[in-house]
Amino acid sequence: MRYRTFGDSDVTASEIGFGLWTVSTGWWGDVSDERAVELIRAGFDTGITLFDSADAYAEGRADRLLAEALGSKRDEITIATKFGYDIFAEHDRTGHRERPHNWDPAFLRRNLEETLGRLQTDRIDVYQLHNPRMDAVERDDVWALLEDLVAEGKIRIYGPALGPAIGWRDEGVAAIERRSGMRAFHHIFNLLEQDPGAEFNELARAHGVGVMVRVPHSSGLLEGKYDENTTFDENDHRSHRKREWLTEGLAKLGKLDFLVTPERTIGQAALQWVLAEPAVTCVLPNIYDEAQLAEFAAASELPDFTEEELAAVAELYARNFDLEATPTA
Numbered sequence: 001m002r003y004r005t006f007g008d009s010d011v012t013a014s015e016i017g018f019g020l021w022t023v024s025t026g027w028w029g030d031v032s033d034e035r036a037v038e039l040i041r042a043g044f045d046t047g048i049t050l051f052d053s054a055d056a057y058a059e060g061r062a063d064r065l066l067a068e069a070l071g072s073k074r075d076e077i078t079i080a081t082k083f084g085y086d087i088f089a090e091h092d093r094t095g096h097r098e099r100p101h102n103w104d105p106a107f108l109r110r111n112l113e114e115t116l117g118r119l120q121t122d123r124i125d126v127y128q129l130h131n132p133r134m135d136a137v138e139r140d141d142v143w144a145l146l147e148d149l150v151a152e153g154k155i156r157i158y159g160p161a162l163g164p165a166i167g168w169r170d171e172g173v174a175a176i177e178r179r180s181g182m183r184a185f186h187h188i189f190n191l192l193e194q195d196p197g198a199e200f201n202e203l204a205r206a207h208g209v210g211v212m213v214r215v216p217h218s219s220g221l222l223e224g225k226y227d228e229n230t231t232f233d234e235n236d237h238r239s240h241r242k243r244e245w246l247t248e249g250l251a252k253l254g255k256l257d258f259l260v261t262p263e264r265t266i267g268q269a270a271l272q273w274v275l276a277e278p279a280v281t282c283v284l285p286n287i288y289d290e291a292q293l294a295e296f297a298a299a300s301e302l303p304d305f306t307e308e309e310l311a312a313v314a315e316l317y318a319r320n321f322d323l324e325a326t327p328t329a
């Protein structure tokens with residue numbers, strides 16, 4: 001496993017990270033506490049040090065699982081977590097509806113103390129605004145609070161984690177350009193979904209900001225395990241997507257066969273392509289079993305993409321993989 005630093009900060013992370021949403025939320029199938037703890041510890045054993053959580057992941061379950069799994073290893077890991085959703089408010093989550101945000105600084109400070117308690121730690125390494133809209137980006141009191149928390153030693157660096165879907169360009173650009181204190185930025189970026197992530201990465205490089213990338217396999221498409229007959233359980237968030245997501249994605253995937261070698265799977269190639277971006281500190285594949293964990297963790301140790309491979313991918317993307325429509329930012 002190789003390691004990188006977030007921008008010009010002193011916070012380090014393994015190139016491959018472990019996002020806890022797959023083992024805590026039930027959106028990728030039900031996972032028992034015991035099973036989740038096993039996978040988290042197995043991740044640490046591969047050399048993974050960056051673990052990404054959120055208070056909204058099953059009302060703090062992810063935080064508690066991480067503390068149970070690696071509490072004794074606190075000084076050996078980098079904890080990233082998120083805030084901004086009101087996990088105490090009554091809300092209909094049918095169909096994975098989004099919760100309401102609460103950006104009131106007094107609420108956020110109370111919420112941080114509860115998060116620290118669940119994580120059984122005195123500080124958070126990477127603290128992220130969870131899916132912020134422009135109202136949060138423009139609230140000076142929220143960003144002033146984050147600076148106060150850094151000064152108090154409760155957090156080390158901070159920044160936005162954009163979403164829930166790919167996009168939110170204006171929010172991302174505004175955060176990087178206006179909030180000079182931030183050193184972390186979390187967004188979606190993969191071989192099939194490069195915009196607006198490529199623009200974010202360029203801005204991050206220019207401003208000394210380190211990037212975390214999630215959904216590097218385009219919600220599983222780039223793992224190479226799906227076909228046109230694949231179906232998803234009704235609790236799986238992908239069951240709520242239009243079928244075109246799968247059929248068009250598979251057509252694009254077929255154009256990337258040249259990236260697969262005897263030494264490299266398509267799943268590993270997807271991770272290496274993201275890591276070829278200098279702004280990226282850490283990439284967060286979805287992890288739900290040991291075999292997949294070993295495959296993805298090993299991607300950090302494989303030879304980097306060649307310039308020819310990167311150019312070929314760029315050309316394919318510019319032509320929308322030779323499908324009719326063209327990609328839009």
